[in-house]
Amino acid sequence: MKRSRDDEDSDYKPKKIKTEDSKKAKKRKQEEVDVKPKKNKNKVKGQEGEVKRKKVKKEEEEKWKWWEEERHTDGVKWTFLEHKGPVFAPPYEPVPDNVKFYYDGKQVKLSPKAEEVATFFAKMLDHEYTTKDVFRKNFYKDWKKEMTSEEQSLITNLSKCDFTHMSSYFKAQSEARKQMTKQEKQKIKEENERLVQEYGYCVMDNHKERIANFRIEPPGLFRGRGNHPKMGKLKRRINPENIIINCSKDSKVPPAPSGHKWKEVRHDNKVTWLVSWTENIQGSIKYIMLNPSSRIKGEKDWQKYETARRLKLCVDKIRNSYKEDWKSKEMKARQRAVALYFIDKLALRAGNEKEEGETADTVGCCSLRVEHIKLFLEMDGQEYVVEFDFPGKDSIRYYNKVPVEKRVFKNLQLFMEKQTT
DNA sequence: ACCAAGACTTGGATTAAAGGAA
DNA sequence: TTCCTTTAATCCAAGTCTTGGT
DSSP states (O other), rough: OOOOGGGGGOOOOOTTTTOHHHHHHHHHHHHHSSSSSSOOOOOOOOOHHHHHHHHHHHHHOOOOGGGGGGOOOOOOOOSSSEEEEOOOOOOOOOOOOOOOOOOTTTEOOOOOOOOHHHHHHHHTSSGGGGGGGHHHHHHHHHHHHHHHHHHHHOOOOOGGGGHHHHHHHHHHHHHHTTTHHOOOOEEEEEEEEHHEEEEEEEEEEEEEEEESSSSOOEEOOOSSSSTTTTTEEOOOOOOOOGGGEOOTTTTTTOOOOOOOSSSSSEEETSSOSSSSEOOOTOOOEEOOBBBBTSSHHHHHHHHHHHHHHHHHHHHHHHHHHHHHHOOOOSHHHHHHHHHHHHHHHHHHOOOOOOOEEEEEEEEGGGGGOGGGGGEEEEETTTTEEEEEEEGGGGGEEEEEEEOOOOHHHHHHHHHHHOOOO
């Protein structure tokens, strides 16, 4: 692997990564972090390979070496931004008449809106989700809202709904997709490529950049992870009227689909997103942003690694300082010091506060509660052992037993008496 | 100084594509 | 070719961290 290696004295000047595009650069950085580097295999053989190689070479020549340029220091992220707007999810196509839905053993023809939501459920039928109580309850509640009043009065019990025929129809569909001929597959691929060419790029400051997610998220049922209180709720369809477009004043504003208009068009160069909308499950904002290969992402990523690198210059000081704070008379300082120690020693996530009832109950270092740790003066021949057992990100269990310094242990005892930590 | 909203990163799951053996 | 396995790309929820308003 080719790389110029005088990293030790990096002064933040981008001389290093000359021969790599940013994607590779990122990989390279990851390899430095990883214990085992991945093999770099790009065997391209035959005539096709020759063409491919030439194409790649050409692209490389045209590549912009953003890491050799000056960076903004204020909050300005760009001066020119133009794009084609998002690609919306395809409209709902009703299932053919021979695909049946049954309620209480009797066949029912659903109205298009109710049917669409029913298909979302049908598509997930053999997923464990659909057996969960919370999921079913949330789904049922949102589904009813989409029904006509006749349907509402007819359908009163989810357990009497039979989605199996719908489900097998979709299974057959995806099977059929796999069995398509070469030409059919090729046609789809080309059509896809056309979309990418048209909507997959934007111009930011004189450079054509790849957009990461130019397609709006399609409607469906929300799949929260862990035991999420909102799983199964209907993720509604996003229309142009929900969309905020961000681009520069002197750019060509993308037209909304005919008969529609955007919620808003703004020109905010202090942010990096091109399109945003508010999602209906948590009320949070979703964005369309650029690819990791773009300047805006690559620069930030690079900065991150440089920051990490600078850590070694001050890590000793930090460690001494938190050890000192274990004795502080301020309880807050002690808590911070112990938390920092765990983050340092165990690489725990920081752990921000979360809104109760809105999301699954998960914690990180700073949001650990008394019930998440146990203290053992002695365990398996070791002194001052802390046992961690808590649901972390995505409700994944973190379980670990670690011997700690006596001071840390004493502090934890103190915190737990006072119901903090 | 506080806190909610906003912006952006991370990483697991899902799907698509590529590779490889039969 | 066909079928299975591995890898890569995409999707999107769940985090972290920053910002701006009070």
